[in-house]
Amino acid sequence: MAPILILPIAIPMATAAVLLLIRNTRIQRWLALVGAFCLLASAIAIALTVRADGIQVLQAASWAAPFGITFVADRLSAVLLVAVGTVGVATTAYAFAGIDPRRESAGYHPVLMVLLMGVSGAFLTGDLFNLYVWFEVMLVASFVLMALYRNRMQVRAAFTYVTLNLIASAILLTALGLLYGKTGTLNMADLSRMWSTGELPPLHLSMAALFFTAFAIKAALFPWFSWLPASYHAPPAAISAIFAGLLTKVGVYSMVRVFTLLFQNIHPAGHTFILALSLATMVVGVTCALTQRDFRRVLSFNLVGHIGFTTMGLGLATPLGLAGSLLYVLHHILAITNLYLVAGLFLRMRRTSEFDRLGSLFRTHPFAALLALIPLFALAGVPPLSGAIAKIALVRAAFDSGAYWAGAIALVVGLLSLLSVARLWDEGFWKSAPPDADKASPIWQQLVPIGGLTALTLTFTLAAGPLFELTSSIAADLLRPDAYVHAVLQGG
């Protein structure tokens, strides 16, 4: 029994409850920041406990698995929780740079905390129905954050987002209904044990297809990605940042979890299918990014394209491939969150993120430009920054497993994303701004979170060796789930 596991859920919930009682937005900002720091601290404490004592299990209300709801923290969950805490701290700190006061008083801070609670819950739960519930918590919070902004484009964007995600939820629920009907349990460890005996329940391929579709919509994989570029450029920078950093990653995490615990020995064609969709996502996302003329739209399409890298390892189904993808997830959370915050600089200075109004930031504010340069080139995968290391691992894994075409496509996509990032740099920082552009400056409240995340990206690069060892051992654990199953069903 590890009561510490409830903290990443309880802390944001308590913070949200307190925030609802306070009307003063200045105090709200401080409380939200404190809440996010506590969340990060609890995540680090869990990570240290998992590192010292192995997988931690909490059976809610002491109902033994598989009858109750189980919370499990293995190394994968622990690392992702630390990422949630980091993104939470960065975005709540960014709120000090100013949010539209009317919207801030309409409940921005408490809803953001509920969103963090949903993401933490999804990373911790060991029960599939509970995962669905966390998905809904997360989605409703994100719906509200998106719809708090009521100009025409934003409401429109919110509607696309809501519809596609509700369809994904319905598909996930269908999969759960079938799965429960055929197996009588929704505890992931119990299901994994059932699957490992080799006697698969009827309809297991339909279930795999339904689970895959639901998670692929949430992760924005091709051909289900259209909701993401249609909506992520609309809300203010901090909200786009937290969505981009965390929400799609929950879809990727769930896919990795379910397809390693349950559907690990599906037909090899299943893996090829996942690989093909990942590659299609990369190609389509990065190519579309080249056609856009807006900083945030280019980021949205790059986000889609790079999701392909995070699921590619699952398609390759080798330890190296999975390790590369997990490393990519961690690198991508840091880099993309940071870049949406950088887009916030432009929104403040030029009131838009369209290329026509941007430019000359490198000349006027070289320090801010340098802070933005590092995540930009990390995103593109320029060696020696963090993206390159993860990409090399993935390409290597593709070549090792004989999928030369996949490795080749990944390399070409790497070049294309370098091209689109070079465009971002040129249009945003290097070219001369139009003479009538507004001349506001970035403020330190924006630069501190951006600088912090940039420092973390640099640390990530320097610590790439140990981090890669960590994701390699996580990948090895994922491919042999015995320890996870044993910890849930016996321990706790």
Place this chain on the structure above:
Amino acid sequence: MELLLAITAGSLYAAGLYLLLRPRLAQLIIGLGLLTNGTNILIFVSGGLTRAIPPVLPEGQPSLEPPFADPVPQSLILTAIVIGFGVLAFALLLAHHVHRTSGSDDVGGAR
């Protein structure tokens, strides 16, 4: 009974998906509602149908003899209904806003 409910669930899915493809926001929302209800019936049927055998332990009996109704799907449906209801209410509110800001309830024309 299973067959009847299975056909009902299937029809709700089909009607829901058809409405999701229609051009009006109102149809889209009704479609979402039908889809979630179809899912709820599917969970209900897949849990196995029983009649008047509640899973209650009679006094003095150490364990329950099958067959008895499985309470888990019912609690799953209850949760799903509550969530679906909340989300649907939210979608209605959002559709109202789209209608107010764009003056149309056309899915494509509200740009």
